[in-house]
Amino acid sequence: MPAPNIETIAQLAKRRGFVFPSAEIYGGLASSWDYGPLGVEICNNVKRAWWRWMVYERDDIEGIDTAIIMNRLVWKYSGHEDTFSDPLVDCRACKSRLRADKLENHSGLPIEQAIAAGAVKCPNCGSTDLTEPRPFNLMFRTQVGPVAAEDDPSALAYLRPETAQGIFVNFLNVQRTARRKLPFGIAQIGKSFRNEVTPGNFIFRTREFEQMEMEYFVRPGEDERWHDYWIEQCFNWYTGLGLDPKNLRLYEQPPEELAHYSKRTVDIQYRFFPEREQEEKQWDELMGIANRTDFDLRAHSKGPVDAEGKRLNPDSTEDLSYFDEATRERFYPYVIEPAAGVNRSVLAFLMDAYTEKESERGEKRIVLRLHPELAPIKVAVLPLAKNKPEIVRMAKEIKRMLQPAMRTVYDDTAGIGKLYARQDEIGTPYCVTVDHQSLEDEAVTVRDRDTWQQVRVKVAELTEHLKKRLNLKC
Structure with a gap:
């Protein structure tokens, strides 16, 4: 049997040197964690296993490592400045700040109407006196140089909320220098930062985390076949490293949940919350595999124009389209994106490996049956x-x-x-x-x-x- 809850793993992790609360001697910082001697080893082992599987054992994927702080225009044209937000509400009674889309809503009304009608309760104090939902951008703002962004808008920058955009803006650099033809992929492992409204559940949701992402570029029309291929491959990767298939499932995101760039997204979900009574609430995302279409390469290109002939991106200096020498066609490739968090993957591997066994003396022993490749x-x-x-x-x-x-x-x-x-x-x-x-x-x-x-x-x-x-x- 896997761990009965995340708290069991959190206690084991601190006791045995996997994960510590960050700056604990100063009271810590919400959702901030340090990886100890064993934690850094298992994280490195997960990343090595993923990189070997994704890059070394294939002939069609290159690796890259891009900057954490990039030109602000990357996030403008990717859509993150306008759309990368969560709906935030405040409880006037207990002053809690909550994500509106995570609140219990059994009214059948849209969440905004349900809150206005008093049909939604604060999970902390039970009050129905909640503010109207408002968008909260999840990107961490920072400044580049000595002048504050408030005084000089050109100094405004962001800590990247995902590693994918660094891959997209380097698409032609990699394609040309590696002499790649479609289909091919670009993989990256690196830190990302999201100013989550409600982080928590140990390392399940944090504001600073590490991602393992790969963008696989294909011809339009071949995207659906490759999407199905990568869903199967990624599921098998997790089971091949020891996760019980009974604790995994595929979740098809409904249209209303899809990101603005996605044609279709399928999540690999893990049973992170087995203690919850409702079976549906036991699952949450372990990895997402998205069909991003050609949205990103078009968005960062100087070429595309709108219906009136106006350039959609007047700031880009490069057209990120692909020229097929064999067919003499120029087009924007579609992208299939498997994206997983290192931290969340480590949590799943620890939970699934957790076993209680009785010794010959009748003593309860904890055994972590980690796959040898992942064992610290x-x-x-x-x-x-x-x-x-x-x-x-x-x-x-x-x-x-x-x-x-x-x-x-x-x-x-x-x-x-x-x-x-x-x-x-x-x-x-x-x-x-x-x-x-x-x-x-x-x-x-x-x-x-x-x-x-x-x-x-x-x-x-x-x-x-x-x-x-x-x-x-x-």
């Missing part, structure tokens, strides 16, 4: 007797031997039972125990995290044995 630590080397210098010396030598091939740690800070339990709880797939017999037969005990079964392996064969069991990829 692959192997722990444990001396059976830390007061025996020769055993400690041999254990440390084995740790140094394994370290170049896999993430390995040495631990002698408790008895062997507690050491095993500690490694189970942080998801370490294998423990290697050095005992008195090891000094005689040059062999060690290898313990499996999931089955607790043990086998004896010669030290000379240990590295290859573990690499095979872990199925390590370079």
Whole structure:
């Protein structure tokens, strides 16, 4: 069974060094988190697994890393300045600020009318005295240079709310330098920032987060086939790294939920909230796969004109259309976009790996059955007797031997039972125990995290044995 709720994972994460509240000694900051020694490892492992699958193992995708702060005009023509907002309401009774689209509304009326009619309650105090919804732009504003944006509008800039636009404005740069023909993709991993009205639920929704996005450029008319292809591929990526298909589902966004650029969007949802009584409320987005049509490349191009012949983008210096040498056609490619959050993916992997198991003594043990590729630590080397210098010396030598091939740690800070339990709880797939017999037969005990079964392996064969069991990829 996966974790019963997010709070269970939050407690485990702090106790074992995955995630800490940011600046906790000063009271923290709402929805701001720091990743500890194990957290940074699992995040890096998720990103490495995604990059290898998306870029290294394919022949049609290039990587890129674009700036967090870009020219403000990028966000003007992408539509973010005008449309990237959430409906905000205030509760006059308790002063809470709430997202209107997340409030319980059983009236059958549109949310604006329901609030005006007093049919919607504040989830915090139960009052129906709510303000009229108003748009709240989610982008963080900043300034470039020494002059405040209020005094010099040209100094206004934003922290990027998504990584995708950096890919779109570099479409021709990548296409020309990499000599790519359609279809091909551009992938990026990087930080994004959204001034969420109601962040929360641990690392599920934060204002600062990391995205894994890929924009796949195709010919118009071939977009629907490629959209279906990437939906299947992305679903299989998650299950291939250990997520139970029973805790995943595909959600077709209805027309009223679609972003302004989207022809069709399908979310891969995970059961993040299994404790909720209503089954429908247990699910939320893990990854979105959108058909963005040709909206973005047209929006950033100097070429397109409106019905009156006026340029839609008078500021761009480049036409981002694509010329097909084979057919002698020029057109704007359609874009299929798989986009996932690193933080939310890590949360799903932790929740799904969480298991409670009973020991031979009847004690409850927590075991994180993480896929070996994602586990922060692959192997722990444990001396059976830390007061025996020769055993400690041999254990440390084995740790140094394994370290170049896999993430390995040495631990002698408790008895062997507690050491095993500690490694189970942080998801370490294998423990290697050095005992008195090891000094005689040059062999060690290898313990499996999931089955607790043990086998004896010669030290000379240990590295290859573990690499095979872990199925390590370079």
